[in-house]
Amino acid sequence: MNTTAYNRPKQPEQVRRALLEAAVALAEEQGLGGITVQAVADRAGVTKGGLFHHFANKQALIDAVFDFMLEQMEAVLDRLMADDAEQGCFTRAYVISTFECCDMALSGQALSISMVTDPALRRRWRDWVDARLARHADTDSDPRLNVVRLAADGYWFARVLHDGDPGPETPEALQARLIAMTREG
Template identity: 50%
Template sequence: MSAPALSAYHRPKQPEQVRRALLDCAAQIAAESGAGAITIQAVAERAGVTKGGLLHHFESKQALLAAVFADLLDQLDREIDRSMESDPKPEGRFTRAYVRACFSDRLLGARSLWAALSVAIVSEPALRALWTAWLDARLSRHRATDDTPALAVVRLAADGIWLADMLEKEGGLRRYPQRFEGELLALAGG
């Protein structure tokens, strides 16, 4: 006698795996088509869950976007920490890692998740608040090594190139070529 098929009701619950799949699917949609393409229906369909299943994990599209962005900030944190670990010079270490992170996926252009979410960062107060809290925490943590006006200028220049990329798409890369990364790293003592 064969085992009965598991229905959704009897299927073992794996909330963390479902949540992770929803975040990954939302990020894929954003990278492919922009943050505007993220809808409850589109993410639920791609993840293979019902809209109700998605809403169990994220109460709204805004909550889903915030979670995707927070996940992206966690990835950025890990990338910066890895970069800092391999940098032997303490003074300016965070700034150099920040510059490297800002330049790391420029060549992906519109396929970059950062590019896809950048418009949402500007227009969504909750995402701006997440970004500001993240940056404030990192700057506070690295105050002893990265709290000089010159290093702030380097980080602002990296932010400006990121903004140019967002606004000008390919024009930003032509106007501020990838070699600017080396220039900024040199200014940061790297």
Template identity: 50%
Template sequence: MAPASLSGSSPAEALLSAHHRKKQPEQVRRALLDCAAQIAAEQGASAITIQAVAERAGVTKGGLLHHFDSKQTLLAAVFEDLLDKMDQEIDRTLADDPLARGRFTRAYVRACFSDRLLGERSLWAALSVAIVSEPALCSLWSTWLDGRMAQHAETDGDQRLVAVRLAADGVWLADMMEKDGGLKRYPQDFEAVLLAMAAT
């Protein structure tokens, strides 16, 4: 339910020589996250392994484990990175919305619909099953949502707006369970219906 488009170029191509990488740990960490995200978007979250990510990033397994000590840690970092991008997208949308009431809900709906047309190539779609089955990811999601709701309680606490956000979550769930059927059942223009409900 969020921004998940990935650039066409491989992060591994952006990495420098092994000698130079040692001096740029943040660049290596960024490349590892990008490579893990690409693997998830292409093959699903279950395809994220220490070996697969290390190979794609052009580092040793030991080099990867220096940054992420397990697959679960790496998966959580990919998810946190995705939440970070969702935050940025929502904040940009909030800044452009002059109506205070329901501002966060409208931004949330837009984020939920932003990459639906990517289908299984969406990183959110790829991580959906992992979110449901991995308690650590569920906890990250709940913490993120609780923080946002506390921040926007005054403008978005109304039960009608809660219902709109739950409807957006329902579309995400339908997409996850029904694949292309979700788009047929709830076409992309359903976003406009939810946005209109959040504006009244």
């Protein structure tokens, strides 16, 4: 009889994080279809019951993975903005995070791309962007900064569509050009 499940100390936050990381890894490897309850539980080393203790169903797990990705992006943005309070600071952080996190975004592209077809995820992304823009309205409401953010989104989307190769300009050169545009007046 296996008694490790009974003797193992309860660490709910670690188990929850392991489940989220397992779901992200499966999405990277197999797309959203790879996120099954059994596959995530197996990958995280927990039972299906353990998964259901943290997430009521598969949709709740996918929602949590989306939130997890947004939290990671929030942390990067906040880190980048910590020393920048000038006009366009949010947009600069957004551009830098798009380029810095592009490999992470590409690895999580199954979930990110699902925003295109899933109205609920699309609405959650839009609400998140709108909240950040409202928070930074004093520094980032200029329409030209919106163009820069849209260009950064286009860069990310081009990387996804072209298997990591967005075009002839180097990512560093394009990022520098977009950052320079945030400082133009």
